[in-house]
Amino acid sequence: MKPAPTLTVIGLGLIGGSLVRAVKAKSLPYHVLGVARREEIRKEALACGAVDEACATAAAAAPKSDIVVLALPVLLIPEALREIAPLLPDGAVVTDVGSTKLGLTQMAEEVLPPGVSFVGGHPIAGTENSGFAASFPELFQGARCILTPGRSASSNAVEIVRKLWEGVGSRVEIMDPALHDRILAVISHLPHIVAYALVNAAAAADGEHPGLLGYTGGGFRDFTRIAASDAVMWRDICLDNRDEVLEAVDSFIEEMAHLRDLVREKDGTGLEKAFNAARTVRRSLTPGGGGSDA
Numbered sequence: 001m002k003p004a005p006t007l008t009v010i011g012l013g014l015i016g017g018s019l020v021r022a023v024k025a026k027s028l029p030y031h032v033l034g035v036a037r038r039e040e041i042r043k044e045a046l047a048c049g050a051v052d053e054a055c056a057t058a059a060a061a062a063p064k065s066d067i068v069v070l071a072l073p074v075l076l077i078p079e080a081l082r083e084i085a086p087l088l089p090d091g092a093v094v095t096d097v098g099s100t101k102l103g104l105t106q107m108a109e110e111v112l113p114p115g116v117s118f119v120g121g122h123p124i125a126g127t128e129n130s131g132f133a134a135s136f137p138e139l140f141q142g143a144r145c146i147l148t149p150g151r152s153a154s155s156n157a158v159e160i161v162r163k164l165w166e167g168v169g170s171r172v173e174i175m176d177p178a179l180h181d182r183i184l185a186v187i188s189h190l191p192h193i194v195a196y197a198l199v200n201a202a203a204a205a206d207g208e209h210p211g212l213l214g215y216t217g218g219g220f221r222d223f224t225r226i227a228a229s230d231a232v233m234w235r236d237i238c239l240d241n242r243d244e245v246l247e248a249v250d251s252f253i254e255e256m257a258h259l260r261d262l263v264r265e266k267d268g269t270g271l272e273k274a275f276n277a278a279r280t281v282r283r284s285l286t287p288g289g290g291g292s293d294a
Contacts, residue, residue: 008061008067009069014130014135018136019097023164065092067094068093068094071096078107085111094112095161099122099237101181118149120150121148122148125143140168142170145165147174192237202216258274
């Protein structure tokens with residue numbers, strides 16, 4: 001009987017950890033190899049049965065791998081890709097879980113050898129928590145996962161990655177990497193920037209009026225929940241998708257300026273019109289539509 005393909009997940013944080021847990025929870029036919037620098041994470045992943053094998057380095061895992069998932073912060077993925085590229089066996093498929101796609105997809109086309117396909121991946125799933133301890137197997141159930149194949153990716157490679165994500169419960173769609181980055185800048189990256197800015201503004205006001213933050217209610221906490229997300233991860237995402245993020249921020253600033261002007265001019269009719277327009281759009285969003293923290 002043909003042995004199960006080796007699925008190597010490099011990085012066992014929230015996303016990578018949840019992926020290996022989901023693969024095992026759903027009894028998918030993979031030999032799972034987890035890569036984590038910290039020994040305690042490797043031991044924990046082995047002890048709970050999330051992985052069959054664990055390595056400390058990507059280089060040690062690469063030659064054994066049929067499918068590689070780079071589950072690292074976006075600015076660390078290129079370094080890992082360069083490290084494993086010459087070590088991968090012919091026919092291997094590489095994918096990732098990053099929130100930015102265009103630059104990485106172009107780079108993968110340059111560094112991966114012939115016979116190795118890159119299929120960019122972005123599971124639209126997450127929480128404000130991070131690390132293997134925060135991972136759980138249901139994270140991807142019903143969530144959208146966007147695939148952005150490189151030009152040289154074979155149709156078979158795309159199907160291999162599609163099968164993996166559908167196997168853990170995701171709804172998969174294919175998208176151009178540039179379009180992906182444009183969309184995510186508006187619906188994911190911008191909301192995080194806004195949440196961070198709002199919390200910082202409230203903290204500054206609390207400095208002037210101590211105790212102000214003690215009055216925050218459910219609305220403020222719900223709106224700013226994502227400001228508790230990993231700062232390094234979101235720093236990297238904003239820098240890697242800089243042009244699209246700047247365009248989204250500029251558009252938001254224009255909208256805020258418009259609302260500011262309506263308030264300044266005491267234009268109640270204009271404010272009601274703007275609020276109702278937003279209310280209509282917000283109420284049209286379907287639950288489980290694929291939005292998330294990344």
